[in-house]
Amino acid sequence: MTLDEVRDLARRVLAGAGLSADHAAAVAETLVAGERDGCGSHGVYRLLVATRTIATGRVSTDAVPVVREPAQALVRVDGGGGFAQLAFERGKPLLIEKAKAFGIAALALNNVVHFAALWPEVEALTDAGLVALAFTPSHAWVAPAGGTEPVFGTNPIAFGWPRPGRDPFVFDFATSAVARGEIELHRRAGKPVPDDWGYDAEGRSTTDPAEVLAGAMRTFGGHKGSALAAMVELIAGPLIGDRTSRESIAADEGAGASPLGGELILAIDPAGFLGASVAEHLSRAEAMFAAIEGQGARLPGARRYAARRRSLAEGVQVPAALHADLMALTTGDA
Known part of the structure; x- marks a missing residue:
């Protein structure tokens, strides 16, 4: 196609x-x-x-996002229970404007439904010459390191770095061992999953994707991924007045809808710190990228x-x- x-x-x-x-x-x-x-x-x-x-019926199909400015360098968009994409589009111009005016700005998306990737959002900001970070909780599907009962969402973190004249440096990864969609694709294909992706409902390791989906996923990197997942819960939940992953799945009441909650996006203008020397220092970043690729390693x-x-x-x-x-x-x- x-x-x-x-x-x-x-x-x-x-x-x-x-x-x-x-x-x-x-x-x-x-x-x-x-x-x-x-x-x-x-x-x-x-x-x-x-x-x-x-x-x-757990998403508003015609919600009209409402954009507000709670402080000089802050933007808040109430998505009205609709999908997050339109709320981001409505808040993005003001976020870019504020980041360039103040050097750094933040956008909180509230009351939005999430089900997709974050990298298109941070890449939209690198296209404007900004450094960007994005975070969002989801439903409580993921157990903390050392436990087997869900507390966290897949809780992705995305980062973007502009590279003038080149593709930006962008990564977007779940703090779970794998994205939930990957497990679902294995289930659809009738393929087992690795035994370190999750637990069944009794807390036992399993390679059956359906049992992992009904049980609990694992964080990546043990306690390190678990700590990052907790960070995402805090800064894209209580910090912006929105739901944690446990609150989101409780509100779902078994309907099986996508998570309803918040997202925090940070945008930083390199020129805010560097002024006229911005090109010089961005070139130093290129030296680091060259050192990575020069030895055959792959950039995310x-x-x-x-x-x-x-x-x-x-x-x-x-x-x-x-x-x-x-x-x-x-x-x-x-």
């Missing part, structure tokens, strides 16, 4: 599920980005997640950019079974 065909399919599925046009357009772009960049777990597969959430994001170049030239391949499921959604046969 071409990327335009993927975009059209995503919009048709979302509109058919009842999502308003502006929300459908914003959500579709995130899914196109996932498919374009070779990240199947965050591509059009997530249409199944989005439509399931819409069907539960390199595979996504390689996949992006292929996708832009050749299109993408969507598994036949998934495509059939998505087409059924457009005809009402799902």
Whole structure:
């Protein structure tokens, strides 16, 4: 499929599920980005997640995000219970403006539904020449290190660094051992998962993806990933007046919808610290990147950019079974 065909399919599925046009357009772009960049777990597969959430009635399909300025360098957007993508789009211009005016600014998205990747958001800020960080909790699916009962969400962290004339340095990873979508893709394919990805409902290690989805996932890196997951809970939950992952899944009441909560995005203008010497110091960063790649190591994001170049030239391949499921959604046969 071409990327335009993927975009059209995503919009048709979302509109058919009842999502308003502006929300459908914003959500579709995130899914196109996932498919374009070779990240199947965050591509059009997530249409199944989005439509399931819409069907539960746990997301507002026509919410109008409200932008506020609680302080000079702060932006808050109340998403009204809609998907996070449109709330970010509405808050982004003011976040960029404030970061360039004050050197650093923060955007809090409140009362938004999350189900996709964060890297499109931080990359949108690197495109404006800003350094960016993004954090969000989810549902309590992940056990802390040393435990087997869910407390944390997958709690991703994304970071972006602008590289003038080159692809930005961007990473986006869950603090869980793997993204939840990867486990779901294994379940759909009938494939086992590694035994260090999670526990069954009795707290035993398992390679059955369905048992992990019903039990608890693990953090990556033991206590280090667990500490980062706790940090995300705090700064994108209580700090901005929004839900923790445990509160989100409790409010879901078993409906199986995507998480409803908050997201914190930080934007820093290098020129705010460096003034006229910004180019000089960004070139020092390039020396570090060269030292990494010069010894054959890979920069995070390199595979996504390689996949992006292929996708832009050749299109993408969507598994036949998934495509059939998505087409059924457009005809009402799902």
